[in-house]
Amino acid sequence: MAGERDPWLPDRLLRTERDALMPLLRGTDQYDFAARTACPGWTVRQVLAHCGAALVRIVEGRLEGAFTPEANAADVRERADWTTSQVLDELERGFTEAGPVIAASDGDLDVIALGEWVHAGDVRDALGEPGAYDGKGALEALTILSVVSRVRHTPRLHATLHGHNAPLVLGNEVEGRPAASLAADVPTLIRLYAGRPLVRTRYELRGATESELVIYG
Structure with a gap:
């Protein structure tokens, strides 16, 4: 799975995730968007607001000062008064339109x-749904991770x-230093x-x- 960067891999990953996730979110009860996530301090709705904001920043070329914890928090605050439908609409737009922009970049945005x-x-x-960190798009995600893990200077590991x-x-x-090893599921x-x-x-x-x-971090 290791190798050179495929510039269109992020686009395929985002579109695959759009097609799998958006129908689930459109049918989710409003109450469940307030559930807490693994991201400290953020609910499901806030995570989705962050995701949509980050992708639309890429689409619109508003990258200066982007993707810092402070900028991410500001993006979420700016969407606090949006309806859930508005948050989901922006996210779907980002999933659809960000891929070609990422493909044209030098690879720095693949991690996004x-x-x-x-x-x-x-x-x-x-939300208690199956497929967390697995399922559709996993192969593309692992391939991107193999490249990003080198860019982020993690030590060699055979998984x-x-x-x-x-x-x-x-x-x-x-x-x-010999390569580390890991035995685990995806x-x-x-x-x-x-x-x-x-x-x-x-x-x-x-x-x-x-x-x-x-x-990340």
């Missing part, structure tokens, strides 16, 4: 597309994933690299610490 997929997992997890024949190679070689791998809670997960990690693997 991956983050959107991870946040979709946060939402599914909070043996349940249900996958070929190991996933992540991160960069470190002189004098959702646990994503939780590790995204810095999500690991309660109830089962994995075997050797040669690296959990904190060394996190690409």
Whole structure:
């Protein structure tokens, strides 16, 4: 799964997630948008507001000062008075239109597309839905992660994933240090690299610490 960047992979990931997530969200009870997520302090609605705002920033080229914790929080506050339908409409627009812009970039924005997929997992997890950090788009997400993990300078790791024949190679070689190894399922791998809670997960990690693997933060 490792290799050179495919510029259109983020677009495919975003569109796949749009087609899977938006019908679920359109049919979700208003009450459930107030459920808390794995993102400290944020509800489902706030996570979705952040996701839509981030993607539309990319679409509209408003990237200066973007994607910092402060900017993300400001984007969410700006949408506090929006209806849920408005939040979902912006998110769907972002899923649809951001991919070509990301494809034309130098690769720095690929991590945002991956983050959107991870946040979709946060939402599914909070709503008690199956497929959190797995399911449709997982192969594309893992391929992007293999590249992003090198860009973010995580140590070399060989991941043996349940249900996958070929190991996933992540991160960069470190002189004098052998590659780490991980045996886990896909959702646990994503939780590790995204810095999500690991309660109830089962994995075997050797040669690296959990904190060394996190690409967000």
